[in-house]
Amino acid sequence: MFRILVLHYSQSGQLDKIARSVLAPLEAQNEVEVFWQNLQPEQAYPFPWPFWQFFDTFPECVYLDPSPIKPLTIDTDKEFDLIIIAYQVWFLSPSLPIVAFLQSADAKKLLANKPVVTLIGCRNMWLSAQDKMRAMLTGLGAHLVDNVVLQDQGPPWATFITTPRWVLTGKKNGFWGIFPPAGISEHEIISAKRFGRALTLALPLIQSGHLGPFLTGLGAVKVNPGYIAGERLVHRSFKMWGRLLRSMGLAGSPGRRAVLVFYVIFLVTLILTVLPLGIVFRALIRPFMRSKLGEQVRQLEAPSGSSTERLGTI
Numbered sequence: 001m002f003r004i005l006v007l008h009y010s011q012s013g014q015l016d017k018i019a020r021s022v023l024a025p026l027e028a029q030n031e032v033e034v035f036w037q038n039l040q041p042e043q044a045y046p047f048p049w050p051f052w053q054f055f056d057t058f059p060e061c062v063y064l065d066p067s068p069i070k071p072l073t074i075d076t077d078k079e080f081d082l083i084i085i086a087y088q089v090w091f092l093s094p095s096l097p098i099v100a101f102l103q104s105a106d107a108k109k110l111l112a113n114k115p116v117v118t119l120i121g122c123r124n125m126w127l128s129a130q131d132k133m134r135a136m137l138t139g140l141g142a143h144l145v146d147n148v149v150l151q152d153q154g155p156p157w158a159t160f161i162t163t164p165r166w167v168l169t170g171k172k173n174g175f176w177g178i179f180p181p182a183g184i185s186e187h188e189i190i191s192a193k194r195f196g197r198a199l200t201l202a203l204p205l206i207q208s209g210h211l212g213p214f215l216t217g218l219g220a221v222k223v224n225p226g227y228i229a230g231e232r233l234v235h236r237s238f239k240m241w242g243r244l245l246r247s248m249g250l251a252g253s254p255g256r257r258a259v260l261v262f263y264v265i266f267l268v269t270l271i272l273t274v275l276p277l278g279i280v281f282r283a284l285i286r287p288f289m290r291s292k293l294g295e296q297v298r299q300l301e302a303p304s305g306s307s308t309e310r311l312g313t314i
């Protein structure tokens with residue numbers, strides 16, 4: 001038997017749907033047994049999020065300081081041949097329930113020396129989160145063999161509106177004829193089955209200890225070089241303001257709330273002014289930085305890469 005453990009958490013159900021789609025071809029195999037572990041916070045995070053609670057969560061997200069999750073329901077003494085971690089990004093970091101798991105003794109036990117595939121469903125800013133994920137996996141002695149990223153439908157200027165509208169109000173529909181529905185498109189979710197088919201073909205390799213990647217050529221990730229510096233800038237600002245906010249008290253405390261009001265105004269101004277200007281500026285200087293950027297993109301897209309030569313073949 002080939003045993004797969006899927007660790008997942010989802011507020012709207014979107015990420016669970018992605019994980020189910022990827023795992024479907026594997027679950028259809030007689031020799032594969034799939035174990036689903038839903039990671040549940042002891043105190044559930046709200047969905048949709050109240051406005052201030054949403055922003056007040058960013059310091060803990062950025063500093064990887066989660067609230068506890070409920071005990072796991074799977075048998076943690078079992079040995080798994082492959083681990084899939086399906087996670088969403090919260091403020092450029094893996095979401096808090098996933099971090100809580102990765103910091104637990106169970107994670108050490110389950111993940112050490114195991115091949116891990118990360119499966120990300122987010123708006124479109126996941127680079128820093130995956131850096132943190134990589135570091136945590138390395139710390140646990142796990143081997144990241146593949147990474148798949150599905151992003152919200154529509155151009156970034158549209159998802160900058162549709163994703164927050166969705167998580168803050170629960171409204172997912174498209175509107176005004178120019179904004180698409182929020183979240184990842186149904187088509188993307190269904191076609192994520194190709195990753196499960198590719199993993200099915202790779203089962204003997206995985207079992208023999210091969211460390212991947214197994215999902216190359218399938219368009220698993222795509223990094224836009226124009227957005228790398230912008231995301232780093234926002235992350236730096238999260239770190240600085242996050243430190244200040246955490247020094248003011250726990251989430252929800254009145255002093256912290258006052259500073260948060262300033263920060264939200266600052267952040268929206270930053271995103272509406274500095275980020276687009278930066279994207280234009282970097283597009284202008286890109287011809288002179290092609291090789292450096294190319295190398296950065298290659299590292300960020302590792303291990304699975306953005307090439308598509310196997311699309312339509314499996």
Ligand SMILES: Cc1cc2nc3c(=O)[nH]c(=O)nc-3n(C[C@H](O)[C@H](O)[C@H](O)COP(=O)(O)O)c2cc1C
Nearest residue numbers: 010011012014015088089090091092122123124125
């Ligand atoms: C608190 C919070 C912060 C988020 N921050 C980001 C982010 O930094 N980058 C991003 O691409 N998406 C971000 N998102 C969108 C999520 O990654 C995800 O797409 C959405 O919450 C749906 O996930 P679900 O499966 O849990 O419903 C954020 C969502 C929430 C609730």
